[in-house]
Amino acid sequence: MNLLRGTLGRMAAAGLALLAPKAALAQAKAGLDTTPPSTWRFQLSADGTWYENAYFLGTGVTTAWSTSGQATLSHERRFRNGSFSLSGFGGAIYYPQIDNFNQPTYGGSLGLTSAPSRRTQLRLGQSYQRSNTRYLTGPDAQGLPLPTSAFDDATSSAGLVQGLSQRFQLSVDGQFVWRRYDDEQLRGGEQLDLTAQLARLLGRRGALYLGYGYTTSWLDSGQTRSHTMVLGGRRKTERGVGFELAGGTGYVESTGQFYPTGRAGLTASGRRSSLSLLYYRDFGQAFGYGRQTIGDLASASLNWTPVRRLNLNAGYNFGYRRDPVDESYTIRSHVASAGVGWDIGKGLSFGARYSWERSETQGEPVLDGGRASATLSYGVDWK
Numbered sequence: 001m002n003l004l005r006g007t008l009g010r011m012a013a014a015g016l017a018l019l020a021p022k023a024a025l026a027q028a029k030a031g032l033d034t035t036p037p038s039t040w041r042f043q044l045s046a047d048g049t050w051y052e053n054a055y056f057l058g059t060g061v062t063t064a065w066s067t068s069g070q071a072t073l074s075h076e077r078r079f080r081n082g083s084f085s086l087s088g089f090g091g092a093i094y095y096p097q098i099d100n101f102n103q104p105t106y107g108g109s110l111g112l113t114s115a116p117s118r119r120t121q122l123r124l125g126q127s128y129q130r131s132n133t134r135y136l137t138g139p140d141a142q143g144l145p146l147p148t149s150a151f152d153d154a155t156s157s158a159g160l161v162q163g164l165s166q167r168f169q170l171s172v173d174g175q176f177v178w179r180r181y182d183d184e185q186l187r188g189g190e191q192l193d194l195t196a197q198l199a200r201l202l203g204r205r206g207a208l209y210l211g212y213g214y215t216t217s218w219l220d221s222g223q224t225r226s227h228t229m230v231l232g233g234r235r236k237t238e239r240g241v242g243f244e245l246a247g248g249t250g251y252v253e254s255t256g257q258f259y260p261t262g263r264a265g266l267t268a269s270g271r272r273s274s275l276s277l278l279y280y281r282d283f284g285q286a287f288g289y290g291r292q293t294i295g296d297l298a299s300a301s302l303n304w305t306p307v308r309r310l311n312l313n314a315g316y317n318f319g320y321r322r323d324p325v326d327e328s329y330t331i332r333s334h335v336a337s338a339g340v341g342w343d344i345g346k347g348l349s350f351g352a353r354y355s356w357e358r359s360e361t362q363g364e365p366v367l368d369g370g371r372a373s374a375t376l377s378y379g380v381d382w383k
Helices: 007-029
Strands: 039-052 063-079 082-094 103-117 120-132 150-163 168-181 189-202 206-219 222-235 240-252 257-269 273-282 294-307 310-322 330-345 348-361 367-382
Touching: 206 240, 222 257
Parallel strands: none
Antiparallel strands: 039 063, 039 367, 063 082, 082 103, 103 120, 120 150, 150 168, 168 189, 189 206, 206 222, 222 240, 240 257, 257 273, 273 294, 294 310, 310 330, 330 348, 348 367
C-alpha cells in the first residue's frame, strides 16, 4: 500500500504545483522538451504454494505443492495530456507431485489514458492472460472458488468522463470479458457490461447520481440480458472517510421480472491504515458455472503499515448467487485471506499469504480447503 503523505508533504506538493506551470513555461520558451520521460520496469518473481484441498486441485491428491516463476517487462510513456502503458509476462507453474498438471503462463496488457480537453477524460484498456484459476484476478474479484484449471481470458475496457458544466458530469464505462477453461467441468462464456451515470457534483468530493446498467452474457444455453436503474450518492477522499450508497431496480429479461438492487460501500483511510467495506447486487453470469445468476456480493479488506517497509493485510469475500430461472439452484462462496508484504530494499521484496476457500453449491457436497504461499520478487526501474 502506498503511504499517504503527511501535512508537510501536502504543503510541499502544493508549492510545487504552483511553481510547475511557471517552470514549464520557462523551459518551453527556452526550447526544452517538457514531456516527462518514459519509464521501464523489469521484474522476476518466484513462489512456492502448499494446497490442502482435493477438489480445488482437481486430482485425487489431498495435499500438494506447486512452484512458479514469472518474468514481467512493462513500459509507461507519459505525454502532455495522458499516458500509454504496455506490459507482458511469461512463466510456468510446476507441480512436482502431480503428473500432467504443469502449465506455462503468459499474457500482456496495454492501456491508454488521455485528457484531450479540460472537461474530458478518456480511458482504454486491453489485456490477455493464459494462467490458472488459483492465480485468477480481475473479473472474478468477488471471489468464486473454482477447480484448479488452466484458462484463457481476454478483457477489453473503455471509459469516458465528460463534464457537461461546472456542476454536471456524464460518465460512460464498458467492459467485455471472454473466458475459456481447460477443465471440462467448467463452462466458458462471454459478457458485456455497459454503465452510464449522470452526476450532480457536490463540491470537489461529493456527488449525487442517476445510473443505468446493461449486462448481456453469452452462455451454452443462449444469451441473457439484464437492465438496472439506480439513484445514489458518494463521497470520495484520499484520506478520511468516504462512502457510496445507491438503490434501485433491476430487470431480468429471461424471467420478465423486476428485482431490487443496490450498492453500499465505506472506506476509511489514515496515514498507515485503510479499511474498505463493499456490498452490491450483480446480474451477470457466474463464470465457470455457465449460468446467469443474481448475486449478493460482499467484501471487506484491511491494510496496515506498522513501519515503513512492512505491510499487513486481510480480506474476506462472500457471495450468495441464485439462478433467476431456477431459484432452487444456489451457490454460496467464501474466500478469506491474510498476508504480509516486506519491502526488503534495492528492488527486492517478500510476501506470504494464507487463504481459505469454501464452496456450497446446491446438489453438490460442501467443499473447502486452504492454501499457503510465499513469494520472492526482484524488480528494477529505469528511464
